[in-house]
Amino acid sequence: MNWLIGAVLFLILAPVAGGLIAGIDRKITARMQGRVGPPLLQPFYDVGKLFEKENVVVTTAQNFYVLAYLVFIALSGAIFFAGGDLLLVVFAFTLAHVFLVLGAYAVHSPYSHIGAERELIQVMAYEPMIILAAVGLYMVTGSFYVAGIAAATAPAIIYLPGVFLGLAVILTIKLRKSPFDISTSHHAHQEIVKGITTEFSGSTLGEVEIAHWYENVFLLGLVYLFFAWNPVIGIVAVAVTYVVEIFIDNVTARVRWQAALKSGWLAALLGIANLAILSYMTIGGA
Amino acid sequence: MAFLKRSPWILHYDASSCNGCDIEVLACLTPLYDVERFGIINTGNPKHADILLITGGINEQNRPVVKNLYEQMPEPKVVVAIGACAATGGIFRECYNIAGGVDKVIPVDVYVPGCAARPEQIIDGVVKALGILEEKRMKMTGEAQAKKEPRLAAEAGEGR
Numbered sequence: 019m020n021w022l023i024g025a026v027l028f029l030i031l032a033p034v035a036g037g038l039i040a041g042i043d044r045k046i047t048a049r050m051q052g053r054v055g056p057p058l059l060q061p062f063y064d065v066g067k068l069f070e071k072e073n074v075v076v077t078t079a080q081n082f083y084v085l086a087y088l089v090f091i092a093l094s095g096a097i098f099f100a101g102g103d104l105l106l107v108v109f110a111f112t113l114a115h116v117f118l119v120l121g122a123y124a125v126h127s128p129y130s131h132i133g134a135e136r137e138l139i140q141v142m143a144y145e146p147m148i149i150l151a152a153v154g155l156y157m158v159t160g161s162f163y164v165a166g167i168a169a170a171t172a173p174a175i176i177y178l179p180g181v182f183l184g185l186a187v188i189l190t191i192k193l194r195k196s197p198f199d200i201s202t203s204h205h206a207h208q209e210i211v212k213g214i215t216t217e218f219s220g221s222t223l224g225e226v227e228i229a230h231w232y233e234n235v236f237l238l239g240l241v242y243l244f245f246a247w248n249p250v251i252g253i254v255a256v257a258v259t260y261v262v263e264i265f266i267d268n269v270t271a272r273v274r275w276q277a278a279l280k281s282g283w284l285a286a287l288l289g290i291a292n293l294a295i296l297s298y299m300t301i302g303g304a
Numbered sequence: 305m306a307f308l309k310r311s312p313w314i315l316h317y318d319a320s321s322c323n324g325c326d327i328e329v330l331a332c333l334t335p336l337y338d339v340e341r342f343g344i345i346n347t348g349n350p351k352h353a354d355i356l357l358i359t360g361g362i363n364e365q366n367r368p369v370v371k372n373l374y375e376q377m378p379e380p381k382v383v384v385a386i387g388a389c390a391a392t393g394g395i396f397r398e399c400y401n402i403a404g405g406v407d408k409v410i411p412v413d414v415y416v417p418g419c420a421a422r423p424e425q426i427i428d429g430v431v432k433a434l435g436i437l438e439e440k441r442m443k444m445t446g447e448a449q450a451k452k453e454p455r456l457a458a459e460a461g462e463g464r
Binding site: 044048051052053054055056057060063064066067069070071072073074204211212215216217218219220223 | 307308310311335338340341342343345347348349351352354376378379380441444
């Protein structure tokens with residue numbers, strides 16, 4: 019019964035939490051730049067407005083794909099918070115992004131296409147590392163189930179510092195922050211207009227935003243798993259990680275896609291090295 | 305609900321301006337004026353924009369571009385013409401290639417005078433545009449309702 023409560027709570031509360039996190043993010047970013055910044059609830063105003071606007075549809079297929087993106091992001095997060103299989107979560111998560119890419123490819127717009135291509139590169143960059151994170155958590159706790167990992171008493175972060183650092187690198191890609199905001203960015207008008215979301219407008223763009231909120235809450239949940247043996251340290255660690263991500267966002271410039279891909283795979287190498295040492299130590303101990 | 309007023313996203317286009325007004329528009333986004341306080345974001349994408357800020361008197365080459373940008377913006381939308389050139393053509397009015405004001409090409413809702421227009425004036429113009437935007441939204445939802453009601457009534461009549 020517990021799993022159902024977790025999933026339902028995620029589906030209801032994650033958009034609220036995700037929107038608030040986005041609001042805090044924009045406020046902190048503004049303060050870092052010496053500005054006042056928008057109100058805390060600004061992300062909700064933005065999405066509310068998007069649902070008030072006319073929905074300009076180029077092909078109806080794009081709406082279907084964006085809806086599929088939202089559904090599968092919500093599903094992967096729901097499986098995660100239900101305590102389900104972490105590998106299944108990762109695969110549902112990837113499938114969701116494939117739908118977003120298909121939605122961008124459904125429209126004949128060069129900006130939308132370049133955004134979609136860059137999104138595919140981003141998926142290639144983060145995919146190895148996110149699977150390694152699941153494998154690392156399995157090696158420490160002996161379970162691929164989120165419920166099992168969260169209940170484990172072993173401090174995963176002590177065993178997996180390399181995996182955690184690697185995850186922090188790809189977290190920058192996933193949160194769509196600089197230096198890896200190559201597929202869509204508020205600051206890249208000159209090169210890609212708005213990248214992957216260029217051709218989405220009105221409520222369709224609103225759905226993309228809500229999916230991104232779900233995604234962020236799920237990712238922060240994944241960060242939490244590394245500190246799950248102590249909830250207080252866990253929550254503090256999640257907050258610190260997010261603030262560091264905002265800081266990195268503000269002090270770095272956008273890199274080329276080659277650099278994004280290399281960084282993602284270097285992070286994965288770091289993760290593999292960590293896992294190799296860990297397996298050597300555990301075999302040596304046994 | 306009036307979310308639109310709280311989250312106006314802006315598209316800025318330079319229609320053969322001398323760049324004076326453009327620098328003042330961008331000054332609004334700097335930490336000194338920080339229009340993001342009002343939820344204003346400079347999008348650069350007409351499909352995400354609510355307010356079109358145009359500077360300059362529009363020449364023959366960017367006449368179709370301006371029309372295209374305007375048509376790509378989803379309803380409700382407003383146009384703010386910034387500076388003397390955008391209002392009337394300014395000192396370039398007599399030039400053979402100048403249309404002589406934004407309103408010769410697309411409908412304009414707010415004119416911000418000045419050469420160059422000051423950032424305070426531009427913000428004032430945008431705030432004025434927000435009121436018009438809200439009016440247009442009310443009208444839009446009213447029209448959608450007016451279209452819907454007879455249809456619903458007809459359906460109810462058929463059902464009987």
